Amino acid sequence: MRFMLLQAYGGVELEGCVPMTEWDPEDVKAHIEFQHTLNAELLDRGELVDAQGLAGPDQAKFVVSDGTNPPKVIDGPYPESKELLAGYRMVDVDSLERALGIAAQSSAAPGPGGVPIRQQIEVRQVMGAPDPEV
Amino acid sequence: MSTPDVEGLLRELAPRALGAVVRRHGDFADAEDAVQEALLAAAQQWPSDLPTSPLGWLVTVASRRLIDEVRANDARRRREDAVTLLDVPVDGLATDDSLVLLFLCCHDALSPTLAIPLTLRAVAGLTTREIAAAYLIPEATTAQRITRAKAKLRGERFAMPEDVSSRLRSVLEVLYLLFNEGYASSSGPNLARVDLSREAIRLARLLYAQLPENAEAGGLLALMLLTDARRPARTTATGEVVPLAEQDRTLWDRSRITEGMVLLTAALKRREVWEYQLLASIAGLHDEAPSHAQTRWAEIASLYGLLERMTGNPVVTLNRAVAVAMVEGPDTGLKLLDSLDLDTHRLYAVRAHLLEESGDPLGAAEAFRVAAGRATNLRERDYLTMRAARAGRG
Numbered sequence: 416m417r418f419m420l421l422q423a424y425g426g427v428e429l430e431g432c433v434p435m436t437e438w439d440p441e442d443v444k445a446h447i448e449f450q451h452t453l454n455a456e457l458l459d460r461g462e463l464v465d466a467q468g469l470a471g472p473d474q475a476k477f478v479v480s481d482g483t484n485p486p487k488v489i490d491g492p493y494p495e496s497k498e499l500l501a502g503y504r505m506v507d508v509d510s511l512e513r514a515l516g517i518a519a520q521s522s523a524a525p526g527p528g529g530v531p532i533r534q535q536i537e538v539r540q541v542m543g544a545p546d547p548e549v
Numbered sequence: 550m551s552t553p554d555v556e557g558l559l560r561e562l563a564p565r566a567l568g569a570v571v572r573r574h575g576d577f578a579d580a581e582d583a584v585q586e587a588l589l590a591a592a593q594q595w596p597s598d599l600p601t602s603p604l605g606w607l608v609t610v611a612s613r614r615l616i617d618e619v620r621a622n623d624a625r626r627r628r629e630d631a632v633t634l635l636d637v638p639v640d641g642l643a644t645d646d647s648l649v650l651l652f653l654c655c656h657d658a659l660s661p662t663l664a665i666p667l668t669l670r671a672v673a674g675l676t677t678r679e680i681a682a683a684y685l686i687p688e689a690t691t692a693q694r695i696t697r698a699k700a701k702l703r704g705e706r707f708a709m710p711e712d713v714s715s716r717l718r719s720v721l722e723v724l725y726l727l728f729n730e731g732y733a734s735s736s737g738p739n740l741a742r743v744d745l746s747r748e749a750i751r752l753a754r755l756l757y758a759q760l761p762e763n764a765e766a767g768g769l770l771a772l773m774l775l776t777d778a779r780r781p782a783r784t785t786a787t788g789e790v791v792p793l794a795e796q797d798r799t800l801w802d803r804s805r806i807t808e809g810m811v812l813l814t815a816a817l818k819r820r821e822v823w824e825y826q827l828l829a830s831i832a833g834l835h836d837e838a839p840s841h842a843q844t845r846w847a848e849i850a851s852l853y854g855l856l857e858r859m860t861g862n863p864v865v866t867l868n869r870a871v872a873v874a875m876v877e878g879p880d881t882g883l884k885l886l887d888s889l890d891l892d893t894h895r896l897y898a899v900r901a902h903l904l905e906e907s908g909d910p911l912g913a914a915e916a917f918r919v920a921a922g923r924a925t926n927l928r929e930r931d932y933l934t935m936r937a938a939r940a941g942r943g
Binding site: 435436438440443451452470474 | 685787789914917921922924925930931934939941942
């Protein structure tokens with residue numbers, strides 16, 4: 416079963432958590448190492464399909480087209496950038512429980528002072544092949 | 550130790566087998582498919598049963614597949630191919646067609662996204678699956694790119710182009726892009742077994758071996774070796790970027806540096822100095838410097854000046870600003886940046902670095918923050934985030 420674990424810019428439950436560029440350098444280092452270690456662990460267990468970070472929200476663009484007229488391209492900066500996707504992991508696991516477990520691990524990434532940031536992770540199953548029994 | 554290095558052997562033989570099959574049968578696209586199938590079959594069989602003439606085996610198996618394919622097609626086409634089979638002389642397996650193949654696959658009619666996978670398969674002998682994994686794209690997409698590339702080449706003669714020097718530019722460019730992809734890669738965890746930089750170096754060696762008198766072919770290989778030499782020091786065990794100034798120079802690969810410098814010296818003697826030789830000269834000055842501070846920055850700055858006039862590329866000016874700042878101080882470097890019309894994270898990163906040097910940590914922190922927001926490589930973004938955090942602490 417494949418799941419997307421999606422991470423938006425907002426959704427951090429740790430109170431007063433400032434942007435990462437303003438953390439103590441040691442805390443930044445710990446956070447980055449945590450992400451690498453988690454990916455390495457998932458890779459090692461044969462569960463990692465892909466993990467990518469997306470370029471920053473100031474570079475995001477929104478495109479709408481009616482197929483005839485020139486498309487409408489909306490450029491940032493956006494007041495609601497907290498809702499934009501920051502990155503994702505795609506995992507291939509045996510059960511929903513395992514996907515939720517990975518999401519929980521990822522959510523507890525260390526923040527300032529090593530306190531878990533409690534980032535909300537959106538877990539979505541990736542559509543698979545139809546059930547052969549049906 | 551009894552197991553032969555089948556993978557290495559296959560990659561070495563792939564372009565020669567393909568050249569031989571194309572010469573026999575005429576059609577590059579079909580021949581390439583047939584050779585790819587023969588390579589896959591060999592990868593299965595050879596580890597336990599290595600043929601006495603591996604190249605002959607590949608050519609025979611690929612030719613048989615091609616003939617089977619022809620028989621399966623309609624009668625009209627069969628007659629045409631039969632004629633082709635008779636008309637094209639078999640000029641033996643001795644001809645090394647690798648160079649012809651490389652020029653064909655790096656044809657300037659193909660964009661790099663098509664030229665690179667085709668070159669990796671037809672000349673470097675990689676499988677579609679390996680190429681897909683190295684680029685983190687689905688195998689079917691990769692296969693389709695190769696098919697599209699071959700379709701665009703239909704009708705091209707299998708021979709060296711008449712205007713070698715202008716076509717060589719696109720060959721060099723494709724190989725350099727391939728090298729950089731491997732060197733700078735990559736966002737996300739690396740799942741690929743294939744090392745794109747190594748493959749680029751292997752192809753550049755092949756090119757240089759066939760065109761030893763060409764200064765830029767030598768310059769490109771020198772550039773790759775002199776850059777790749779620093780790779781062991783460029784990232785930590787966990788993949789964090791280590792900037793040049795902080796790299797442990799004892800980790801640099803001395804044998805690569807020596808080989809690169811020999812090639813570069815030979816190339817420069819030909820007095821046809823272009824882009825890749827200049828870039829290699831700059832890489833060489835870094836490699837031979839005992840420390841970041843004791844680097845010959847004035848020479849590097851003037852080499853970038855030459856490159857700037859040659860290419861008009863603002864990224865070159867950005868690099869020159871760094872070298873100029875090392876010689877004349879950060880303020881001169883910052884002034885140079887003001888004249889630049891660029892909007893990349895690298896501009897902000899360089900500005901941040903120079904602001905830090907000039908004693909403006911808060912200005913530096915802000916510039917690092919902007920740079921981190923614009924970075925498109927995860928490793929670099931991590932690094933810039935870290936620098937912003939550090940600068941912000943004063």
